[in-house]
Amino acid sequence: xxxxxxxxxxxxxxxxxxxxxEQRKEILQIFLNIDKHLTANELYRIVQKKYPKVGYATxxxxxxxxxxxxxxxxxxxxxxxxxxxxxxxxxxxDHLICTKCGRFFEVVDSExxxxxxxxxxxxxxxxxxxxxxxxxxxxxxxx
Amino acid sequence: xxxxxxxxxxxxxxxxxxxxxEQRKEILQIFLNIDKHLTANELYRIVQKKYPKVGYATxxxxxxxxxxxxxxxxxxxxxxxxxxxxxxxxxxxDHLICTKCGRFFEVVDSExxxxxxxxxxxxxxxxxxxxxxxxxxxxxxxx
DNA sequence: CTATTGTTGATAGCGATTTTCAATATCATA
DNA sequence: TATGATATTGAAAATCGCTATCAACAATAG
Ligand SMILES: [Mn+2]
Ligand SMILES: [Mn+2]
Ligand SMILES: [Zn+2]
Ligand SMILES: [Zn+2]
Numbered sequence: 001x002x003x004x005x006x007x008x009x010x011x012x013x014x015x016x017x018x019x020x021x022e023q024r025k026e027i028l029q030i031f032l033n034i035d036k037h038l039t040a041n042e043l044y045r046i047v048q049k050k051y052p053k054v055g056y057a058t059x060x061x062x063x064x065x066x067x068x069x070x071x072x073x074x075x076x077x078x079x080x081x082x083x084x085x086x087x088x089x090x091x092x093x094d095h096l097i098c099t100k101c102g103r104f105f106e107v108v109d110s111e112x113x114x115x116x117x118x119x120x121x122x123x124x125x126x127x128x129x130x131x132x133x134x135x136x137x138x139x140x141x142x143x
Numbered sequence: 144x145x146x147x148x149x150x151x152x153x154x155x156x157x158x159x160x161x162x163x164x165e166q167r168k169e170i171l172q173i174f175l176n177i178d179k180h181l182t183a184n185e186l187y188r189i190v191q192k193k194y195p196k197v198g199y200a201t202x203x204x205x206x207x208x209x210x211x212x213x214x215x216x217x218x219x220x221x222x223x224x225x226x227x228x229x230x231x232x233x234x235x236x237d238h239l240i241c242t243k244c245g246r247f248f249e250v251v252d253s254e255x256x257x258x259x260x261x262x263x264x265x266x267x268x269x270x271x272x273x274x275x276x277x278x279x280x281x282x283x284x285x286x
Numbered sequence: 287c288t289a290t291t292g293t294t295g296a297t298a299g300c301g302a303t304t305t306t307c308a309a310t311a312t313c314a315t316a
Numbered sequence: 317t318a319t320g321a322t323a324t325t326g327a328a329a330a331t332c333g334c335t336a337t338c339a340a341c342a343a344t345a346g
Contacts, residue, residue: 017291017292018292018293019291019292019293019342019343019344020343020344021292021293021294021342021343022342023293023294024293039333040333040334041333053294053295054294054295055294055295055296056295056296056334057294057295057296057297057334057335057336058293058294058295060333060334060335061293061294061335076219076221076223078219078274080219080223080302080332080333081332081333082333082334096262096263096266096268098268099271105266105268107262107266109258109262111258112255112258112259112262115252115254115255115258116255116275116277119239119250119252119255119277120239120277120279123239123248123250123282124281124282125239125241125248125277125279125280125281125282126279126280126285127277127278127279128242128278128279128280129277129278129279130275130276130277130278131221131274131275131276131278132259132273132274132275132276133273133274133275134259134262134263134268134270134272134273135270135271135272135273135274136263136268136269136270136271136272137268137269137271138267138268139266139267139268142269160322160323161323161324162311162312162313162322162323162324163312163313164311164312164323164324164325165311166324166325167324182302183302183303184301184302196325196326197325197326198325198326198327199303199326199327200303200304200305200325200326200327200328201324201325201326203302203303203304204304204324204325223302223333224301224302225302225303
């Protein structure tokens with residue numbers, strides 16, 4: 001499972017002279033097995049079930065390492081709480097968010113992406129990145 | 144000055160059986176006179192200069208009322224701190240945000256808006272609203 | 287094995303925002 | 317205008333998500 005990601009994380013730790021702790025391995029495994037947009041707290045609770053001794057701070061610390069190593073991306077939606085998604089092997093995308101059930105749907109629209117670049121340039125802006133979220137009601141929730 | 148907005152706020156308070164306090168009038172005036180994307184703290188400091196007795200909680204409470212009455216919109220950008228902008232008489236817009244100087248530029252692109260609607264519908268979504276922020280370096284900051 | 291150095295969990299701290307509460311102001315009505 | 321019901325206020329405590337601190341502990345090189 002996820003040998004490539006494990007290697008990336010190990011290599012990142014090695015380069016930074018960081019150690020391969022049990023906690024880091026455990027959290028990496030659980031992170032890789034859950035491909036959702038989790039909050040730190042949600043991840044904490046899941047990790048706790050399997051490894052009750054793990055502390056809150058370690059979750060945050062490891063999430064930071066995962067982001068730095070390129071495996072994870074931190075996102076902030078409307079409520080301001082950080083959420084974390086898989087980054088490795090995932091291309092850039094934006095999100096549709098259901099205001100009823102809270103689910104996230106990933107989308108890409110190359111035409112919109114092109115127009116965003118153009119819009120920035122029209123205003124003398126040198127674009128670096130963007131964020132786009134569409135809020136609405138998903139098919140299931142509309143009944 | 145801003146007679147219309149004053150009326151909207153007064154009417155809103157009346158409908159909700161709320162009272163027309165001095166503080167509310169003062170904060171409304173200052174809010175209306177500053178057309179920026181202020182944080183609660185920034186507004187607090189400006190209000191304090193003129194009315195030193197006003198409390199922090201009253202700023203937040205009044206900002207909430209301004210939002211509910213339709214005069215104000217709360218926005219959250221990358222740092223998670225809420226910012227407040229004028230809503231009355233302002234059409235929907237998105238933001239370009241300079242990562243050097245932190246300034247906000249308001250933009251609308253009807254073609255992007257159209258494609259956003261279309262994108263949502265393609266995924267079976269009933270769109271309600273969206274948020275789009277383009278981060279980059281503004282003309283001035285690029286030298 | 288041992289020393290060095292990084293890691294951990296608990297907990298304190300922080301910034302933004304909300305809640306609590308007793309004192310006070312607003313406002314409809316007498 | 318005086319009264320009283322009800323809403324509002326400022327100060328301070330509480331909360332929330334997250335980061336910093338620190339002493340005990342674990343990983344790794346030699
Ligand atoms: Mn995603
Ligand atoms: Mn704006
Ligand atoms: Zn839904
Ligand atoms: Zn700039």
